[in-house]
Amino acid sequence: MASSQEDVTLLGAIGSPFVCRVKIAFKLKGVEYKYVEENLANKSEQLLKYNPVHKKVPVIVHNDKPLAESLVIVEYIDETWKNNPILPSDPYQRALARFWSKFIDDKVVGASWSAVSTIDEKEREKNVKETFEALQFLENELKDKKFFGGEEVGLVDIAAVYIAFWIPMFQEIRGLDLFTSEKFPKLYNWSQEFLNHPIVKENLPPREPVFAFFKGLFESIFASK
Amino acid sequence: MVEEAKVVLLGSGFSMFGMRAKIALAEKGIKYEYMEEDLANKSPLLQEMNPIHKKIPVLIHHGRPICESLIIVEYIDMVWPNNSPLLPSDPYHKAQARFWADFVDLKVYHASRRVWISKGDEQEVAKKDFLESLKQLEEFLGDKPYFGGDTFGFVDVALIPFYCWFYSYETFGNFKVEAECPKLISWAKRCMQRESVSETLADEKEVYEGILDYKDKFMLN
Numbered sequence: 001m002a003s004s005q006e007d008v009t010l011l012g013a014i015g016s017p018f019v020c021r022v023k024i025a026f027k028l029k030g031v032e033y034k035y036v037e038e039n040l041a042n043k044s045e046q047l048l049k050y051n052p053v054h055k056k057v058p059v060i061v062h063n064d065k066p067l068a069e070s071l072v073i074v075e076y077i078d079e080t081w082k083n084n085p086i087l088p089s090d091p092y093q094r095a096l097a098r099f100w101s102k103f104i105d106d107k108v109v110g111a112s113w114s115a116v117s118t119i120d121e122k123e124r125e126k127n128v129k130e131t132f133e134a135l136q137f138l139e140n141e142l143k144d145k146k147f148f149g150g151e152e153v154g155l156v157d158i159a160a161v162y163i164a165f166w167i168p169m170f171q172e173i174r175g176l177d178l179f180t181s182e183k184f185p186k187l188y189n190w191s192q193e194f195l196n197h198p199i200v201k202e203n204l205p206p207r208e209p210v211f212a213f214f215k216g217l218f219e220s221i222f223a224s225k
Numbered sequence: 226m227v228e229e230a231k232v233v234l235l236g237s238g239f240s241m242f243g244m245r246a247k248i249a250l251a252e253k254g255i256k257y258e259y260m261e262e263d264l265a266n267k268s269p270l271l272q273e274m275n276p277i278h279k280k281i282p283v284l285i286h287h288g289r290p291i292c293e294s295l296i297i298v299e300y301i302d303m304v305w306p307n308n309s310p311l312l313p314s315d316p317y318h319k320a321q322a323r324f325w326a327d328f329v330d331l332k333v334y335h336a337s338r339r340v341w342i343s344k345g346d347e348q349e350v351a352k353k354d355f356l357e358s359l360k361q362l363e364e365f366l367g368d369k370p371y372f373g374g375d376t377f378g379f380v381d382v383a384l385i386p387f388y389c390w391f392y393s394y395e396t397f398g399n400f401k402v403e404a405e406c407p408k409l410i411s412w413a414k415r416c417m418q419r420e421s422v423s424e425t426l427a428d429e430k431e432v433y434e435g436i437l438d439y440k441d442k443f444m445l446n
Binding site: 053062065067068069072073075076079080091092094095098099102103137 | 277286287289291292293296297299300303304316317319320321323324327328361
């Protein structure tokens, strides 16, 4: 029996929110895995072999079979290890969970990153506005639920780790207000619940080195003006 | 006897995303009402059912909307599992299918758009990116008759609607897909033998005329 203790490797990078999604999913299922830290400035042969298409992290290798793309990986984890379900079983609720996770990738990640990293002021303002709009949709979607997944953490919560941990860090470094408790009270409360969830807490990256990394990155972006 | 809940699909024109939903419904033999949207003048129904993106396709089942074409296809596959399963049952192959379907959206779609929209150097880059993405798909296809293996599946549904746009890309970009990706064209012709595909895909010349029309109306030359 038991497909649970098998050969599982995760190729990742410490500062990546996408890698963090996969770590949280593995831990929710109690799956042990081997972690390999990639240097993205000097990608390993292993990474290039296992993700020749995008050459990005996260990549998992399960019994010698590689998979890439964080949300594809999280769904795979959910389907392979059946305990503590991450996606709902009802087809409509499943479609909604996928919709909102995709929404985060398509509408929140890009706009918010551009808002903090774009030199051109007009572009930046446009992206700030888009980020606000996107976060407002999520605020409305949350309603009175503890998590997007209901009483338990689900796919959308995992996808939204970027909002809970990374956006606040970016806005602190750049002195910009994107995600505040005043503007988005429900989403803010959600983020505190989520960050304090015992499994999530254990699997967030250490703040200091990640903060330092992004601070250095923003400094070099804005220095080359 | 319980009446089947009504199924409605909102779509528009030559959208390859709308075609994905139509093909999936046809593969499953589901009767549905199709409503053509004028995207320059969006209906109250579309705005109510997809307030976030206001885009098509939207599938409405039991009065509830499902948005985003690949999410719609997965929903259809799950709700009507008996005919023509589109996703493999094995989790790894299922994940691979999702990866490659996402690849079509991430790489094929965006490059293909740039091919017919841009000119000069930009267009050359777009052509290169577009053909590169098709070659990567061809490599994944290998010697299989379909991306789904022996049976028509999720990635086939995701990609085949683009086939009726190839003529337009080739005409605007002055190249032939078959010259670079012959296996992919064989695959496409094989898919076209399926009624669900041949009845759904638009006429390629009409797509071309449609793009000329669009460029005329909305783009400065």
